[in-house]
Amino acid sequence: MPELPEAESFRRYLDSNSIKRRIEAVEVHDERVLGNASKEKMIYALKGHQIDHTVRHGKYVGAELDSSQVLVLHFGMTGSVKFFNKNDTPPRFATMQLNFEDGHCLAFTCIRILCRVFLSESMKEFIEWKKLGPDALDGLSMDLFKELISRRTGRIKAVLMDQHFLAGIGNIYADEILFRSGIHPMRTADSISEGEIASLFNNIGDVLGKAVDEGADWERFPDDYLLTVRGPMGRCPSCGTRLEMVRVSGRSSYYCPYHQFLGRVHSIDPPSHRMIF
C-alpha cells in the first residue's frame, strides 16, 4: 500500500535519522528483496559509506551515498523502514539491515516480500531504467498532465496507476482522486473532458499534498475522504450512498455510484435524505 505519501514519509524518516552515519556492516536477511544487485555487490556498495541525502520519485526512495551511488528502496505493499539501537530488539520482518558505526541500525522491513532494494549510479539513471513517468507531486504541470493523458485510451484508473504515465499513485489514492473528481473508475481516458482533466489534476495535487502534509496518517485525513471508509460496508462521505466495487486491471475499485457515474446521466436515484449514515 505504500504510495507516494507513504514513500515521502519514509524518505523524511530516513532523512531525520539515517544520514551522515557511517555504515559498518550490512545484513541481508532475505535475498529475494535484492532487485538488481547480488548480496555481495550490495554489501560492497554500502559498507564503509554513508547516506548523504535522500530523494524520492513516485513510490521510490533514493538514499544517495557518499560514493555517488544511490540505494533505491521500493516498499511494495507492506514495506517499511525502522531505525533502532543495536541493543534493542530488531524489528520483525527485517529483510535487510544497515548497522551504523555509532550503534544505530536501519532495517528495511517487509512482511510479504514484494518490496525491493536497488543499486543505481544515480536517481536519474534509475528513473530512466524503470521508465517512470514524472513524479505526481513534483514538477507536474497542468499542460504536461493534459498532454500525457491525451495519448491514452485505457481506463482512467489504470492510467492513473500506471507508473510509466505518472509515478506515485496506487490503488487507494487513485480511488480517492477519482472520487473527489466525480469520475467513475471505468471511464476511459479519452472520454475525460477538459474540465474533468483540470479537476483530476487539481485533486492529484490536493489529495497527495494533503496526505504528505499529514504524514500519510489516515487518522488525520479529512472526514470527507473516501479512503478512510473505503470497503464493502463503506458509505459515501458526502451523500451516504453505499459504495460499490468494480475491478479495474485486477484491483478493487470503490466508488460512490451517485457521485461517480459512467454515462451522461445518473443511473441511480439521488440518495434519500432519511438515509442512516
Next chain:
DNA sequence: CGTGGCTCCTGGCGGC
C-alpha cells in the same frame, strides 16, 4: 496500444 490473467508473497480473516 490495451487488457485480463497469472505470478510473487504471507498475515489475517471468514466459513465450516
Next chain:
DNA sequence: TGCCGCCAGGAGCCAC
C-alpha cells in the same frame, strides 16, 4: 479450536 482457502495489491510478464 483448527484448518482451509481466499483476499489484500505493487509490479513484471505474457498471451491475445
